[in-house]
Amino acid sequence: MRNKVISIVFCLLLAAGIGASVIMPDRYYSENEKRTLKQFPKLTLDDVGEGRHGDEIEQYLSDQFPGRDGWVTLKTITDRISGKMESNGVYFASDSYLIEAHKSLPSKQAKANIAALKMLSDALAEDNISMRVMLVPTASYILSDKLPAFAPNANQHSVIEYAEKQGLDMVDVTEALSEHKNEYIYYKTDHHWTSLGAYYAYAEWLRSKGETPDPLTTWTKR
Amino acid sequence: MVFSSLTFLFVFLPAVLLVYFAVPRQGKNAVLFLFSLLFYAWGEPIYVLLMIFSTVLDYTCGRLVEKFRGTPKQKIGLLISVIVNIGLLCFFKYSDFLITTVNGVFGWNIPTLNLPLPIGISFYTFQTMSYTIDVYRGEAKVQRNIISFGAYVSLFPQLIAEPIVRYRDIAEQLDSRAHSFDNFGTGVKRFVTGLGKKVLLANNIGLLWDSVSKTDAARLTTLGAWLGIIAFAFQIYFDFSGYSDMAIGLGKMFGFDFNENFNYPYISKSVTEFWRRWHISLGTWFRDYVYIPLGGNRRGLAIQIRNIAVVWLLTGFWHGASWNFVLWGAFYGVMLVCEKLFLLKWLEKAPAFVGHIYTMLTVLLGWVLFAFDDLGQGFEYLKVMFGGGAGLVSSGAMYQLLSYLPLILVCVIASTPLAKLLYGKLTATAHEGTLLTADIVKLTGICALSVAFLISGSYNPFLYFRF
Numbered sequence: 001m002r003n004k005v006i007s008i009v010f011c012l013l014l015a016a017g018i019g020a021s022v023i024m025p026d027r028y029y030s031e032n033e034k035r036t037l038k039q040f041p042k043l044t045l046d047d048v049g050e051g052r053h054g055d056e057i058e059q060y061l062s063d064q065f066p067g068r069d070g071w072v073t074l075k076t077i078t079d080r081i082s083g084k085m086e087s088n089g090v091y092f093a094s095d096s097y098l099i100e101a102h103k104s105l106p107s108k109q110a111k112a113n114i115a116a117l118k119m120l121s122d123a124l125a126e127d128n129i130s131m132r133v134m135l136v137p138t139a140s141y142i143l144s145d146k147l148p149a150f151a152p153n154a155n156q157h158s159v160i161e162y163a164e165k166q167g168l169d170m171v172d173v174t175e176a177l178s179e180h181k182n183e184y185i186y187y188k189t190d191h192h193w194t195s196l197g198a199y200y201a202y203a204e205w206l207r208s209k210g211e212t213p214d215p216l217t218t219w220t221k222r
Numbered sequence: 223m224v225f226s227s228l229t230f231l232f233v234f235l236p237a238v239l240l241v242y243f244a245v246p247r248q249g250k251n252a253v254l255f256l257f258s259l260l261f262y263a264w265g266e267p268i269y270v271l272l273m274i275f276s277t278v279l280d281y282t283c284g285r286l287v288e289k290f291r292g293t294p295k296q297k298i299g300l301l302i303s304v305i306v307n308i309g310l311l312c313f314f315k316y317s318d319f320l321i322t323t324v325n326g327v328f329g330w331n332i333p334t335l336n337l338p339l340p341i342g343i344s345f346y347t348f349q350t351m352s353y354t355i356d357v358y359r360g361e362a363k364v365q366r367n368i369i370s371f372g373a374y375v376s377l378f379p380q381l382i383a384e385p386i387v388r389y390r391d392i393a394e395q396l397d398s399r400a401h402s403f404d405n406f407g408t409g410v411k412r413f414v415t416g417l418g419k420k421v422l423l424a425n426n427i428g429l430l431w432d433s434v435s436k437t438d439a440a441r442l443t444t445l446g447a448w449l450g451i452i453a454f455a456f457q458i459y460f461d462f463s464g465y466s467d468m469a470i471g472l473g474k475m476f477g478f479d480f481n482e483n484f485n486y487p488y489i490s491k492s493v494t495e496f497w498r499r500w501h502i503s504l505g506t507w508f509r510d511y512v513y514i515p516l517g518g519n520r521r522g523l524a525i526q527i528r529n530i531a532v533v534w535l536l537t538g539f540w541h542g543a544s545w546n547f548v549l550w551g552a553f554y555g556v557m558l559v560c561e562k563l564f565l566l567k568w569l570e571k572a573p574a575f576v577g578h579i580y581t582m583l584t585v586l587l588g589w590v591l592f593a594f595d596d597l598g599q600g601f602e603y604l605k606v607m608f609g610g611g612a613g614l615v616s617s618g619a620m621y622q623l624l625s626y627l628p629l630i631l632v633c634v635i636a637s638t639p640l641a642k643l644l645y646g647k648l649t650a651t652a653h654e655g656t657l658l659t660a661d662i663v664k665l666t667g668i669c670a671l672s673v674a675f676l677i678s679g680s681y682n683p684f685l686y687f688r689f
Contacts, residue, residue, distance in 0.1 A: 006665060007407045009665060049267055049268070061228040062679065075675055078671060
């Protein structure tokens with residue numbers, strides 16, 4: 001008797017999955033994931049011969065599965081319950097911050113970029129144009145106290161130091177931002193800084209040029 | 223196609239169930255055969271021909287053995303089957319290994335073939351060989367219906383992975399088997415348990431191993447290395463036993479009874495016991511078709527030790543065409559001989575926990591050999607495990623420990639028969655309604671979570687690609 005009910009429940013689950021897939025229209029774009037979703041693949045005989053169709057169809061089924069967003073949420077909740085402290089490269093930080101993880105520095109890329117900046121700066125210097133560079137640390141560096149315990153976190157300041165050594169004129173806003181880390185200078189659910197964070201960087205930039213920034217009170221908040 | 227995919231769960235499985243239960247009894251094997259070919263061809267369109275070839279070959283060999291029974295010619299069918307099956311396996315799996323070895327020894331430069339390994343070839347060649355051997359020995363009746371035989375060889379529940387089903391074990395079921403809600407429901411429960419083991423446990427703990435194994439040996443700490451290999455041990459166990467559960471469950475849904483393949487191996491108190499509980503169908507195969515024909519343990523200790531050596535070198539080599547697998551097999555051969563000679567006697571006198579710790583340590587060291595194709599890397603890893611790395615602990619390793627501790631604890635509990643015992647107790651005392659609720663909650667819970675993890679594009683590797 002029990003096995004009969006279980007058999008029926010299982011078949012109903014399969015049928016529900018198929019039924020919902022058939023009824024629900026395919027979506028083109030996912031607002032939550034900010035990407036276009038896989039459409040039913042157009043396959044050639046070659047694709048099938050090489051065995052490429054399997055992955056294509058699996059991807060299609062996964063992207064167009066009914067209630068996809070809900071399933072993804074269920075997975076994230078399960079991850080958090082099971083003790084995971086990050087999801088897809090984003091830390092679950094304290095005070096309900098979601099902070100993008102930067103566990104190691106892309107040293108090769110950073111070196112190449114800094115070398116390119118140096119070339120530009122040298123070229124501009126020939127025409128008597130001065131160039132100053134502001135490398136803005138991300139939330140994971142400034143708000144590192146909020147990260148989970150032992151969370152791997154790259155020392156972003158070392159890149160600024162390296163750039164300075166290469167002879168670039170750097171405007172270091174690390175300290176200016178760190179002083180205000182208890183204010184809302186980075187968004188909680190987005191990797192950008194807030195206007196307030198940008199203001200402190202602007203103020204530091206002007207001060208480093210020996211000028212006085214407009215005080216915060218002269219700006220209107222909308 | 224793999225079981226742990228949306229394509230299997232929501233397209234293939236419903237289709238095969240629908241057609242299978244719609245056709246009359248005489249047509250059911252044909253349905254299984256056709257769908258199984260489709261299942262195989264889904265990932266390996268070309269190599270399905272190889273499997274059909276293997277089917278026709280062993281079908282013919284079986285008939286030949288039968289036809290010439292009692293005459294000297296009866297060996298012909300047997301020889302063809304063994305030579306061709308082992309030949310196929312060697313050609314597809316070991317030719318590059320052989321070429322590289324020969325090149326290395328003689329300094330030659332023969333180009334490697336770089337053939338993709340036909341999925342499951344190690345499994346189905348062993349199965350078809352076992353059929354002809356069993357017919358030759360008179361332990362199985364010859365199968366005259368090529369569709370039924372094809373259904374046996376290609377049977378999709380156990381086609382591309384475990385367990386290795388011997389023909390004689392399901393010979394009768396091929397021709398007549400019972401379909402009932404009882405079988406179907408039991409099969410569903412087993413299948414879903416396996417799905418959960420694979421998708422929820424193996425894949426997730428596999429992420430930990432994945433990140434540890436990608437760390438430079440120079441940056442790896444002792445804690446990190448132990449965490450990594452423990453994660454690997456759980457990944458491989460829940461992946462393999464989960465796959466076996468899914469196969470056994472699917473078989474049951476179609477009325478077949480496959481033998482058990484894993485029996486809580488990590489609770490063993492000796493390596494001998496471990497191998498009675500781990501991958502049972504492979505051990506049985508080597509026992510029946512290699513160890514016993516060589517004389518087993520009945521021809522003196524020296525011969526027995528030789529036989530153990532042969533079986534374990536082959537077992538190692540069967541797992542992959544690379545030296546680390548040979549060493550892994552040899553390592554177990556040596557451990558088993560040591561246990562036979564003296565260790566088991568000592569272990570019996572010692573308290574149980576000594577046996578548990580000794581066995582798990584041996585198994586974990588074995589997994590290090592198993593996990594790294596490059597022996598140099600494997601030894602480097604062992605060195606880190608015993609203190610020769612970048613210190614004992616790092617904050618990175620602590621982070622991994624904290625992130626995975628709950629999952630590791632779940633894996634530990636799921637490796638023991640605890641849940642089974644509790645369920646048994648519940649069955650003995652609870653009402654039918656309570657039991658049904660428990661079953662349905664478990665079924666829908668595991669299904670929902672598995673679907674969520676499959677959809678979210680989590681890590682879902684196929685570990686059998688090399689077998």
